[in-house]
Amino acid sequence: MRVPGGGGRSRDQRRRRGLAAPLGGRGRPDLRLGVGRRNERPGTTLTDRVVARHTVQTSIGEYTMILNGAGVIGRREIGDALRDAVAELRAIDLTYSPARPASLVARLRRGEISAEAYPPLADIVARCAAMRAATDGWFDAWAVPGGFDPGGLLCGWAVERAAARLRAGGVGNYAVVSGADLTVRGYAPHGGPWRIAVHHPTDGARPPVMLEMTSGAVGTSGVAGRRDHVVDPHTGEPANRLVAATVTGPDLTVADGYATALYAAGRAGLDWFPTRDGYRALFAAPR
Template identity: 75%
Template sequence: MLIHQANRPRSGDRAVPPSGRGTIPDLRLGARSAPPGERSDGSPADRIVARHTVPTSTTEFSLVLSAPAELGRRGIGEALRDAVAELRAIDLTYSPARPGSLVSRLRRGEISADSYPPLADIVARCAAMRAATDGWFDAWAVPGGFDPGGLLNGWAVERAAARLRAAGIGDYAVFSGADVVVRGHAPHGGPWRIALHHPTESHRPPMMLEMTAGAVGTSGVTGRRDHVVDPHTGKPVNHFLAATVTGPDLAVADAYATALFAAGPAGLDGFPTTDGYRVLFATTTE
């Protein structure tokens, strides 16, 4: 049951409803079939489209690029490899699932947060989101100690996207599960058309978005229960099947979605935020 679809983006915002029915999506978020990002038709002759999937220890990332032909296939391939290398390096270096990662070492007290600048950035972001959500996002209130997983994948995606921009690619999508960052235009030349699927009911038509900039962050898209805890009690919460937030930065959108999932319906009162984040929808468990 959909209990909230407030703050729906308006024309001119970062995401708008598509103009008509029957639109074929460029990306499918949260779908358990039909891998996203497979469209190949309608690409302008002066563009080169590249796609790649990156498996890591905790998730799978996908990238779709629509790059100027003048960059050449070699230049585009180098940009793609650089972004992929960033995603893999973050997984190796910061994933809480890896015992030797910096986050795991920090959890065990072997290093301090300021030992490495990127680690300090992750910790600072977690602290900022704890403050911004009145403690509903709290990377220190999870079993086992500090765990930035609620925003780490979004942080990784944003860093990979920055690598693409530095290489001169301004039209791309980088996504994982039901989280995505897009910029510019899709290979067909229009806004990115994004289908967001229901977390458990695959027969439902997906929510459709059109975006040229921004992020979509979701907590609970897999339908897996007990994966978010109430930071105030330490107990798993299941107010929602999924909570989806849109805004400028995926790490922040992910953290807000996690906080909303933890807080339940009471958390809806905090949106839209002053820094530009809106609830797209929140679906109850009943």
């Protein structure tokens, strides 16, 4: 997987530009990202770890949570944390999904409410405004037909909110995956960093990019299966410069926003990376 114009650079050069290099020979992946990739078995498991896996479907997306704990965290605590995270995802779906006519986002689009009246909605709006400024307008939730639509970062925001619920429940080692997006923290069930295989969105013959992470996120735009789901905010037409764009960084909400902007901007978007706060373009697949 290559960013356009990235061929021939050394691994050190790629890291300076924020482009991840493949990590070969690191063992079986714990997680796989890409079209049609399922994460049924997250690698091997140490005998002292309690491992749980749960999937929940909402109108925003499908989310899979993989949790493990050692010693101080038991099955009951993990079960409680899972229930809290699932409740958070379902509440976000009902309250903020643009697809639901009664949601706060839909009501905001119709001018029935102000964002300031609902702190989480105000947070979504503020994050969208910040991403518009950070991407020279290539991420623009107000340029979507029909009015304000935070879909370019809403899935990442939901994942991070669910992850916060897991941490509040005492879970320090987890992965939350939604499609080709994820956030991880701590260690995988085998006891080492999470090993993540990022597959090319269209070329299954290419070897995946391998990442090892104990904290951070991977956000992807362009592989959701929805035709023309990203709009070029400068023309109002569907973006068609890339097949997909993937960004890594500390927070999935921001990584998702950058990936959406990069998908819309194409090569021009590579000027943003790496950012001072740690976001890097993993790849941008041209058409």
